[in-house]
Amino acid sequence: MTENHESHYTENVQEHLQQVQHLLDKHALVETLAHKQEMPRAERHELVDKLLHKQHLAELREKLGSLHSADVAYILEALPIEQRLLVWDLVKADRDGDILIEVSDAVRETLIATMSSDELREAAERLDTDEIADLAPDLPHAVMRDVFKSLSIEEREQLRSAISYPEDAVGALMDFDMVTIREDVTLEVVSRYLRRFDELPDHTDQLFVVDRNDLFKGVLPLHRLLVNEPDVPVAKLMIADTIKLHSNEKAEQAAQAFERYDLVSAPVLDDDGRLVGRVTVNTVVDYIRSESESDVLNLAGLREEEDIFASVWKSAKNRWMWLALNLCTAFFASRVIGGFENTIEKFVALAALMPIVAGIAGNSANQTTTIIVRSLALGQITPANARRLISKELAIGVLNGLVWGGIAGLFAYYLYRNALLGVILTSAMLLNLLLGALAGLLIPLLMHRMGRDPAIGSSVMLTAITDSGGFFIFLGLAALFMSH
Amino acid sequence: MTENHESHYTENVQEHLQQVQHLLDKHALVETLAHKQEMPRAERHELVDKLLHKQHLAELREKLGSLHSADVAYILEALPIEQRLLVWDLVKADRDGDILIEVSDAVRETLIATMSSDELREAAERLDTDEIADLAPDLPHAVMRDVFKSLSIEEREQLRSAISYPEDAVGALMDFDMVTIREDVTLEVVSRYLRRFDELPDHTDQLFVVDRNDLFKGVLPLHRLLVNEPDVPVAKLMIADTIKLHSNEKAEQAAQAFERYDLVSAPVLDDDGRLVGRVTVNTVVDYIRSESESDVLNLAGLREEEDIFASVWKSAKNRWMWLALNLCTAFFASRVIGGFENTIEKFVALAALMPIVAGIAGNSANQTTTIIVRSLALGQITPANARRLISKELAIGVLNGLVWGGIAGLFAYYLYRNALLGVILTSAMLLNLLLGALAGLLIPLLMHRMGRDPAIGSSVMLTAITDSGGFFIFLGLAALFMSH
Numbered sequence: 001m002t003e004n005h006e007s008h009y010t011e012n013v014q015e016h017l018q019q020v021q022h023l024l025d026k027h028a029l030v031e032t033l034a035h036k037q038e039m040p041r042a043e044r045h046e047l048v049d050k051l052l053h054k055q056h057l058a059e060l061r062e063k064l065g066s067l068h069s070a071d072v073a074y075i076l077e078a079l080p081i082e083q084r085l086l087v088w089d090l091v092k093a094d095r096d097g098d099i100l101i102e103v104s105d106a107v108r109e110t111l112i113a114t115m116s117s118d119e120l121r122e123a124a125e126r127l128d129t130d131e132i133a134d135l136a137p138d139l140p141h142a143v144m145r146d147v148f149k150s151l152s153i154e155e156r157e158q159l160r161s162a163i164s165y166p167e168d169a170v171g172a173l174m175d176f177d178m179v180t181i182r183e184d185v186t187l188e189v190v191s192r193y194l195r196r197f198d199e200l201p202d203h204t205d206q207l208f209v210v211d212r213n214d215l216f217k218g219v220l221p222l223h224r225l226l227v228n229e230p231d232v233p234v235a236k237l238m239i240a241d242t243i244k245l246h247s248n249e250k251a252e253q254a255a256q257a258f259e260r261y262d263l264v265s266a267p268v269l270d271d272d273g274r275l276v277g278r279v280t281v282n283t284v285v286d287y288i289r290s291e292s293e294s295d296v297l298n299l300a301g302l303r304e305e306e307d308i309f310a311s312v313w314k315s316a317k318n319r320w321m322w323l324a325l326n327l328c329t330a331f332f333a334s335r336v337i338g339g340f341e342n343t344i345e346k347f348v349a350l351a352a353l354m355p356i357v358a359g360i361a362g363n364s365a366n367q368t369t370t371i372i373v374r375s376l377a378l379g380q381i382t383p384a385n386a387r388r389l390i391s392k393e394l395a396i397g398v399l400n401g402l403v404w405g406g407i408a409g410l411f412a413y414y415l416y417r418n419a420l421l422g423v424i425l426t427s428a429m430l431l432n433l434l435l436g437a438l439a440g441l442l443i444p445l446l447m448h449r450m451g452r453d454p455a456i457g458s459s460v461m462l463t464a465i466t467d468s469g470g471f472f473i474f475l476g477l478a479a480l481f482m483s484h
Numbered sequence: 485m486t487e488n489h490e491s492h493y494t495e496n497v498q499e500h501l502q503q504v505q506h507l508l509d510k511h512a513l514v515e516t517l518a519h520k521q522e523m524p525r526a527e528r529h530e531l532v533d534k535l536l537h538k539q540h541l542a543e544l545r546e547k548l549g550s551l552h553s554a555d556v557a558y559i560l561e562a563l564p565i566e567q568r569l570l571v572w573d574l575v576k577a578d579r580d581g582d583i584l585i586e587v588s589d590a591v592r593e594t595l596i597a598t599m600s601s602d603e604l605r606e607a608a609e610r611l612d613t614d615e616i617a618d619l620a621p622d623l624p625h626a627v628m629r630d631v632f633k634s635l636s637i638e639e640r641e642q643l644r645s646a647i648s649y650p651e652d653a654v655g656a657l658m659d660f661d662m663v664t665i666r667e668d669v670t671l672e673v674v675s676r677y678l679r680r681f682d683e684l685p686d687h688t689d690q691l692f693v694v695d696r697n698d699l700f701k702g703v704l705p706l707h708r709l710l711v712n713e714p715d716v717p718v719a720k721l722m723i724a725d726t727i728k729l730h731s732n733e734k735a736e737q738a739a740q741a742f743e744r745y746d747l748v749s750a751p752v753l754d755d756d757g758r759l760v761g762r763v764t765v766n767t768v769v770d771y772i773r774s775e776s777e778s779d780v781l782n783l784a785g786l787r788e789e790e791d792i793f794a795s796v797w798k799s800a801k802n803r804w805m806w807l808a809l810n811l812c813t814a815f816f817a818s819r820v821i822g823g824f825e826n827t828i829e830k831f832v833a834l835a836a837l838m839p840i841v842a843g844i845a846g847n848s849a850n851q852t853t854t855i856i857v858r859s860l861a862l863g864q865i866t867p868a869n870a871r872r873l874i875s876k877e878l879a880i881g882v883l884n885g886l887v888w889g890g891i892a893g894l895f896a897y898y899l900y901r902n903a904l905l906g907v908i909l910t911s912a913m914l915l916n917l918l919l920g921a922l923a924g925l926l927i928p929l930l931m932h933r934m935g936r937d938p939a940i941g942s943s944v945m946l947t948a949i950t951d952s953g954g955f956f957i958f959l960g961l962a963a964l965f966m967s968h
Contacts, residue, residue, distance in 0.1 A: 012737060013744065014863040021868055070744035078864035080872060102744075191710070200707040202746060205689060222706055223684040226675065253496060259773065260497065260554035260586075262686060262766035264748055281765050282746035288769065289743065292776030293858065299783060300854035301847065308859050309872075312879040319851050319880070326847045327888055330840040331895060337836040338899070344828070344835050351828050351835035352821040355842070355951065356814040363785065363810050367803050370784035374777065375792050379498040380562040384505055385793075388564060395796040396803070404811055411815060415822070467839065 013071050016063075020075050023060040024083050061090045069095050073102030076111070080309045085114055096123035101131050105138075106307035112138050121146050129155050130175040130277075133162035161247075161276070170254045171247035173287060174268050174277035177201030180208045183217055183238060188230035190220070203280035205264040209238045216267055216275045218242060244269050245279055251287055252377075258284045298456045301325075322460070329464035333358075336468045340475035343483065349416050350478050356408055357428045358470035361436035364400055365462045368393050368440030373454050376444060390441055397437035401430030420482060428474035432466060435473070439465045497555050500547075504559050507544040508567050545574045553579050557586035560595070564793045569598055580607035585615050589622075590791035596622050605630050613639050614659040614761075617646035645731075645760070654738045655731035657771060658752050658761035661685030664692045667701055667722060672714035674704070687764035689748040693722045700751055700759045702726060728753050729763055735771055736861075742768045782940045785810075806944070813948035817842075820952045824959035827967065833900050834962050840892055841912045842954035845920035848884055849946045852877050852924030857938050860928060874925055881921035885914030904966060912958035916950060919957070923949045 064072060064087065072091055076084050076099070088111055091099065096115075100108055100123060112120065120139060124132050124147045136144060148156060158176045165171030179200065181190055190207065194200065206219040218240040228237060243261060245254050245268045257263065258281055268277045297305065301322025306315055337344070337354070344350050372389070375381050381389070409426035413419055443461055444454035548556060548571065556575055560568050560583070572595055575583065580599075584592055584607060596604065604623060608616050608631045620628060632640060642660050649655030663684065665674055674691065678684065690703040702724035712721060727745060729738050729752045741747065742765055752761040781789065785806025790799055821828070821838070828834050856873070859865050865873070889910040897906035927945055928938035 013740070017863070018866065021866060025868070068745065074744065074862075077862070078866070078869075080869060194710045195713070197711045200711060203748065204707065205748070222710065223688065226678045226706065226709075227681050227684060229679070256497070259766075259769055260558065261552065262769075264687065264689070264765070281748070281769070282743075285743055285765070285769060285772065288772055289776075292773075292779070295776070296779060296783070296854060296858070299780070300851045302851055302854060306855055308855060308864060309869075312876055312883060315876070316880050316883050319848070319884075322851070323844060323847060323884065323888055327840070327844055327891065330843045331892075333843075334836045334840055337839070338833075341832045341836065345832045348825045348829045348832075348835075349822075351832075351838075352818045352825065354835075355821070355839065355955075356811070356818055358839070359814045359817075359947075359951075360807060360811055363807060364803070367784045367786055367806070370780060370786060371790055371792060374780070378558075378561070379501070380792060382502070382505060382562070384509070385562075385564060389792065392796055392799070396800050399796060399800050400803075400807065404807055407811065408815075463843075467843075471839075 013074050016067060016071055017075050017078050020060065020063060020087065021079070021083075023056055023063065024079075024086070057090070060087070064090055065092065069098040070102050073099050076103055077107050077307075081110060084110065084309070088114065093119065093122065094126065097125075097127045097131070097135075100135060101127065104305050104307070106305055106310060108135075108138055110307065117143050117146075121150075125150050128175065128177065129158040130162050132159055133172075136163055158277075165247065168251050169247065170245050170249045170251055170268060170279060171277075173251050173254065173279045173283045174247065175280065175283070176277050177204075178208050178265075178267070178275070178278045179204055180210045180214075180275065181220065181234060182211070183209050183235040184233065186231055186233050187225055187228055187237070190225060190234060191230065203265050203282060208267050208275055208278070209234060210275050214274045216244065216269050216273055219267065242267075246271070247276055252291070254279055255284050255288055255291075256378075259288075295455050298453075299459060301460070325460050326463070329460065329467065332464065333467040333471055336471045337475065340471075340479055343475055343479040347421070347478060347482060349412070349418075349421060350475060353408075353412055353421075353425055354471055354474050357425070357432050357474045358467045360400075360404055360408075360429060361432040361470055362463055362466040364397070364433055365436030365440035365466050366459060368396075368437055369444055369454075369458050369462060372441055372444045373458065376448050376454055381445070386445065390438075393437040393441050394434060397433040398430065401426075401433040405429030405433070421478075424477045424481060425474070428470070428477055431473050432470040435469045436462070436466045497558050500551060500555055501559050501562050503547060504544065504571065505563070505567075507540055507547065508563075508570070541574070544571070548574055549576065553582040554586050557583050560587055561591050561791075565594060568594065568793070572598065577603070577606065578610065581609075581611045581615070581619075584619060585611065588789050588791070590789050590794065592619075592622055594791065601627050601630075605634075609634050612659065612661065613642040614646050616643055617656075620647055642761075649731065652735050653731065654729050654733045654735055654752060654763060655761075657735050657738065657763045657767045658731065659764065659767070660761050661688075662692050662749075662751070662759070662762045663688055664694045664698075664759065665704065665718060666695070667693050667719040668717065670715055670717050671709055671712055671721070674709060674718060675714065687749050687766060692751050692759055692762070693718060694759050698758045700728065700753050700757055703751065726751070730755070731760060736775070738763055739768050739772055739775075740862075743772075779939050782937075783943060785944070809944050810947070813944065813951065816948065817951040817955055820955045821959065824955075824963055827959055827963040831905070831962060831966060833896070833902075833905060834959060837892075837896055837905075837909055838955055838958050841909070841916050841958045842951045844884075844888055844892075844913060845916040845954055846947055846950040848881070848917055849920030849924035849950050850943060852880075852921055853928055853938075853942050853946060856925055856928045857942065860932050860938055865929070870929065874922075877921040877925050878918060881917040882914065885910075885917040889913030889917070905962075908961045908965060909958070912954070912961055915957050916954040919953045920946070920950045 072095070076087060079087060096119065100111060103111065115123070117140065120143045124135060124139065124143065127135070129151070132147060148159065151159060162171065162174065179194070181193065204222065206221045208219055209217040211217060218238040219242050220234055220238045224237045243257055243263065243266050245257070245266050247268050247270060254266070257266070263281060265278050265280045267275055268279060270276045293305065301319065303318050303321060306318050372381070405426040408429055409422035412425045413422035439462055443458050447454040447458065556579070560571060563571060568591070580603065584595060587595065599607070601624065604627045608619060608623065608627065611619070613635070616631060632643065635643060646655065646658065663678070665677065688706065690705045692703055693701040695701060702722040703726050704718055704722045708721045727741055727747065727750050729741070729750050731752050731754060738750070741750070747765060749762050749764045751759055752763060754760045777789065785803065787802050787805060790802050856865070892913055893906035893910035896909045897903055923946055927942050931938040931942065
């Protein structure tokens, strides 16, 4: 990654955010600029420049200039849209590309929307090919065509290959900044070769040994280069038995390999064993973080990461699919209750107790699913132990049914002085907990077998089953045994 | 980390798991051993050895011997308890420590339970001090005392300091394997110094420059050592403006710094600016993964990571707290409904419709909380923009209330041919969505201000509010306007 290594590092970027916000607040022009938001960027820039004699804005520009690109990206994320665009205007144009790479998709969209084709082209051309590939989906076609033309033949090939991989393939995490050497030279020769570089690519912890056809032979860790005498040949020190990633593999596999083996970089080979790129730990960290974030977002039924300052309309759209699905299942559950209106009319206590049956089983089923989804992701569930898990979860269901169902039954008996009602409540909770345990186990297992991500959508199905199932079981039992 | 670098690496550890399971299945002794589970480890070991002439067990031992410690740990996680202990017995004793470090807390407990004090002491003594500190909570006091005695004075100091930090402090992530140099020497001298090492510590991407009092001066990246001429002095090439972590800082801050700046290692200083340790990216990756996992587990109300093969009793205990809390809120909601039994008796349709009001608002509030918790974790929410977020979430609540409440109202009107009922349902949903939006925003903000983790327990409070609130609003409106 082409980064500005001379900018300041900080453990606590939030201090910088507060300083920037303070400067923005002091700067009364914010409101004026907010009105000009619809202006093209160039004009706004002009206006901003005209006002640059204002001290606060100059201070702000200076402050931003001293920050690392990643910190500017962080600050842009945390600012409301009009302040964000003001800050974006003040950032030096030659860092645009680096910053666009760092911000989230939602914020990137708002920034790109204000840039002209020329600005976008210039920003993209300053990036490495693997970074251009990351930006590609957000860039207009015409810009991408121009950028493509500006690249060397080798770079075009890299860009084409980087764009071609699906988001969850190792190829999408890959960069092309590897240093390669031959096995028949000595460390002395390698050292002299390295001294011809101004700078080694970031995260170069090992050199890749290839033959003249780019066939991968092994790696030479920099550590070995440093602790051994200069006259030893590479062939003697290189490690052939090292982790080798393949560009079509799942990215998650690569991430797990980085975690297990504490890697900093790893070679990526094509089907013929040729070295085509490398994956570095910083990309893996970003991948792990974004995967775990989308897990949490998906659990709440959010389709994508949300810019907290996005418009009401945009945020609502992000959340609607889920609410619509839930409304459908709620309508269904409502019709299940509707079918027992006669029974409820006679024993109105049923209406007060039925949410208990549905709620506890829903929570318990959700716990089961969470554990299963996690084990599936780690590949810990095999056909050999699936049956064992089913009996275990059913046993927990019985235990929970007796304990919590028993307590609920006593609660009902105490309130309504009706032993039969208590027994029916306990039985309904027991049965619904078993139903929930089965559903909580089988839904993710089936989704996994069908090749779908079990983390997405499991919970809406679960709730549908434990709600409707709970109402049906409880009201059904009551209709059977209490109507006489 | 002291690792066996000659063992095999693999992208796909699941293949190995399947091979091990296959060997275990072929091996009919598993059942026999399961009965002996209560024997002390030494006796079982003897028994296992006696049976070692059996070909499958020998094959299994060989297979395990060829695997990387991290892969053995992975396989142990994925095996049911009796097979796990059999495999654990077959693993060479000198890798026990490495493997104990790699497995999850729940599985570590099951492994340690089978080991004698001597075995535990030997395993611990083979580890680095920062690793011993990780194991410490699981080791018996007597073992820890013996281990402590076996250490050098410097190591004792390290161990004491590593144990003293809370789990979420930078100090808990720290190791002591840093290579330090002085600023007044040339690269030539540094290179000669490094050649005296057999091996550099893992993740050494930079050397730490200190003065004779251990005061931190800067870092010398290995890259600079490699690309520059030998006669340049360290002082000219070292970077003083680099990230500096502090041992008492929050680990999450350090993790975010690693992500933002793509670090491989970072120095840790004490309050006087003395270098006390370093943090490396592999520890940060583990930290990020375990944090994101506990987020997901906490959302479902699981207290801790669960060994999927733990006993029913143990698993149930892990899940009970949450279910008990939910039962309490369900009882409360039930009493709210109970207060309107007269109204429900007259209009039994209310019973069928009320779960819709509660459910949709609960889901919507949960979405709000998820977004707020994420922004809080990133430090993006400041007093300056909190008010703006409140108006935005309320606006989304109004929009959702009109859209989904409207649809639900039409549904009710269509089913029951009662326009007033439809209007009441729509109004109740609108009001409850607003209540949910407020609760979804304020609960995590308040918990954060009180210094508590907003990800834990927010959802049980939310459900309590949207359930009870929803029933109260809907039934209350109905009682007011439909009783005439």
